[in-house]
Each structure stands twice: as C-alpha cells, then as structure tokens.
Amino acid sequence: GIQVEQSPPDLILQEGANSTLRCNFSDSVNNLQWFHQNPWGQLINLFYIPSGTKQNGRLSATTVATERYSLLYISSSQTTDSGVYFCAASRYSGGSNYKLTFGKGTLLTVNP
Amino acid sequence: DAGVTQSPTHLIKTRGQQVTLRCSPKSGHDTVSWYQQALGQGPQFIFQYYEEEERQRGNFPDRFSGHQFPNYSSELNVNALLLGDSALYLCASSRSSYGYTFGSGTRLTVV
Numbered sequence: 001g002i003q004v005e006q007s008p009p010d011l012i013l014q015e016g017a018n019s020t021l022r023c024n025f026s027d028s029v030n031n032l033q034w035f036h037q038n039p040w041g042q043l044i045n046l047f048y049i050p051s052g053t054k055q056n057g058r059l060s061a062t063t064v065a066t067e068r069y070s071l072l073y074i075s076s077s078q079t080t081d082s083g084v085y086f087c088a089a090s091r092y093s094g095g096s097n098y099k100l101t102f103g104k105g106t107l108l109t110v111n112p
Numbered sequence: 113d114a115g116v117t118q119s120p121t122h123l124i125k126t127r128g129q130q131v132t133l134r135c136s137p138k139s140g141h142d143t144v145s146w147y148q149q150a151l152g153q154g155p156q157f158i159f160q161y162y163e164e165e166e167r168q169r170g171n172f173p174d175r176f177s178g179h180q181f182p183n184y185s186s187e188l189n190v191n192a193l194l195l196g197d198s199a200l201y202l203c204a205s206s207r208s209s210y211g212y213t214f215g216s217g218t219r220l221t222v223v
Contacts, residue, residue, distance in 0.1 A: 005163065027181075031210050031211070031212075032208065033211070033212065035214070040202050040216065041149075041202075041216060041217045042214065042215070042216040042217065043155070043202065043204075043214035044214075045211075045212070045213060045214070048210070048211040083151050086154055086155075087154075088212075092210075097165060098143075098145075098168050099145070099157035099160065099168055099170060100145070100147075100155075100157065100204070101157070102154035102155050102156075102211055103154060104153070104154050105154055
C-alpha cells in the first residue's frame with residue numbers, strides 16, 4: 001500500500017512566523033488531504049488536493065503529483081494554529097484499495 | 113448542513129466487555145469508514161462500508177465488526193475488549209471515496 005511520510009515531526013514557532021510542512025508519498029494518488037487535529041481530537045479537513053495549488057486564507061497547499069510530494073504553507077501563524085497536522089492519501093484502483101493512509105503527523109506549537 | 117456525528121463522545125468499558133459506537137455521515141455522503149487512533153499516532157484504517165457491505169478491511173482482528181444501515185449510518189462493534197483497544201475511534205464519510213470528512217470521534221477507555 002501507499003507509504004506517507006511527513007516532516008518535520010515537530011515544529012515550534014513564534015506567533016507571526018511562516019512555516020512549511022511537507023508530505024511525501026510513495027505512489028500516485030487519487031486522493032490527498034491535509035487535516036488539522038484540534039485538542040479535542042477532531043480532524044478538520046484543510047485541503048483536498050491530489051494535485052495543483054489551493055489557498056484558504058492564511059493557509060495554502062501545493063501537490064506536485066509527478067514528484068509525489070505535497071506542501072502545506074501556514075503564513076502569519078497564530079496560537080490557534082497549534083496542533084497536529086496530518087497528511088493522508090489513497091490510491092483507488094480497479095474497485096479496491098479505498099483506505100486513507102495517514103502520515104505520523106507534524107506537531108506544531110505556536111507560542112505567543 | 114450537519115457534518116459527521118458520532119456517539120457517544122466518551123466511553124469507559126471493562127476488559128472482556130463489548131461496545132457499539134455509532135456514526136451518522138454527512139448529508140449526501142454514502143460511504144463510511146472507521147479509524148482507530150492510539151495516543152500519539154496517526155489514524156489507522158479499520159474498515160469501510162458502502163451499500164451496506166464491508167468494502168475493504170484493514171489489519172484488525174475479527175473482534176472488530178461493523179454495519180451500515182439503509183440511511184448510510186454505521187455502527188462499529190468491538191467484542192472481548194482488551195486494554196489495547198483504548199483509543200480514539202474516528203468515523204469518516206465520503207461520496208465515492210473522495211474527500212473524506214471526519215467526525216469528532218469516540219474516546220474509548222478500557223479498564
């Protein structure tokens with residue numbers, strides 16, 4: 001199955017700083033998503049981005065499918081951005097293999 | 113537009129007992145997947161239900177079973193609970209396996 005690797009595992013920032021989180025995946029994908037897990041455990045969907053670039057406010061993401069990586073950019077970070085960021089991917093093919101495989105996550109801490 | 117709803121939010125069970133967790137998918141979604149997330153780890157795929165049938169299963173023992181109802185809602189059942197089953201259980205819904213939306217999860221503690 002697909003392997004998903006995220007880096008860095010931990011990141012500490014001062015409020016207002018920018019950051020880039022990286023996700024590498026081992027095979028071509030039909031689905032790639034970035035999630036933010038809040039302190040209560042809910043996975044908040046940030047982007048559905050199997051290819052291309054998307055932006056939503058201070059967050060943006062780029063997936064280069066041919067090179068099998070995705071980047072999540074956080075600009076002007078705020079303390080509320082703290083939490084774990086997960087990248088997850090799936091490769092649906094021939095009526096099988098629907099599961100979403102998660103990386104181990106990046107723990108982001110934004111200090112005031 | 114309600115998202116994915118899970119119940120209960122927290123649960124404490126004793127080893128050997130059985131537990132049932134429930135999930136209502138987001139409106140318009142027809143596929144439900146269940147994930148187990150241990151502390152400090154990423155979610156692990158348990159199984160996925162589509163058209164009331166288990167479509168794919170992860171590496172979990174037969175003690176884990178599920179069901180999908182005609183209204184697309186789903187249940188996860190775990191029999192003969194072990195201490196190691198303590199985790200956050202997440203339900204995700206989608207339309208045709210693209211763009212998953214997750215619920216807030218059920219935190220299960222086995223004592």
